[in-house]
Amino acid sequence: MTSEPILSVDGVAKTFLLHLRGGARLPVVSGAAFELRPGECVALGGPSGAGKSSLLKMVYGNYRIDSGTIRVRGDGDFVDVASADPRRLLRLRASTMGYVSQFLRVIPRVSTLEVVAEPLVGDGVAREQALERAGALLAWLNLPERLWPLPPATFSGGEQQRVNIARGLIAHRPLLLMDEPTASLDAANSRVVVELIGEKKRAGVAILGIFHDAQVRETVCDRVIDVTEFAKAA
């Protein structure tokens, strides 16, 4: 494990302003601070509503923050997600920071195999090779081969989640954010996801995630950050 963090969050505060509710203010976190190093998997913990998903979205740059810094080491340099311009943020995502959300955003008419292969093609891998890797990953995740040529729009929740995981994990990104990657999965497929996460960690990938399944969390996570501490201060 190298000593230099890949993610460094410091003094992050956010309050939601509810414009449609007469400008009501909903503080979510304050003084959030933690670091992540290559090869470690860290869970965001705390009860429902504590701000776990919100914090994950702040790190990915989807939610603006009111104060603090979120520094990600990418392209040999630290980039502050909070202040980076949109193009820099998109470059950082393409090279360094992946996000595996709970739900698949389905692209109409695109086959499952293509949906999964797309990030690799985007990285410059030859299409045939990318499709082959996508097939191997889908097979590992027990997605029946008859489904591969179909767009995933009509798939079951668990099937869509496996497509989403395959798409999120197929390309190498040194920092992965995962929002409940096993939420809709049965025990056998959860085990596969645990194996995939283990493989990423061994490759030096840092993972920050929300893992509601205690068994999964205990198996893959090196520590838990209690978001309640940041929520209390907000």
Ligand SMILES: Nc1ncnc2c1ncn2[C@@H]1O[C@H](COP(=O)(O)OP(=O)(O)OP(=O)(O)O)[C@@H](O)[C@H]1O
């Ligand atoms: N876009 C938003 N606008 C306004 N309030 C929001 C928004 N996103 C989240 N919140 C509020 O912020 C608080 C934290 O929500 P968040 O989804 O981050 O919690 P969580 O810890 O991930 O919960 P869960 O475990 O139930 O998913 C909640 O009170 C929620 O209503």
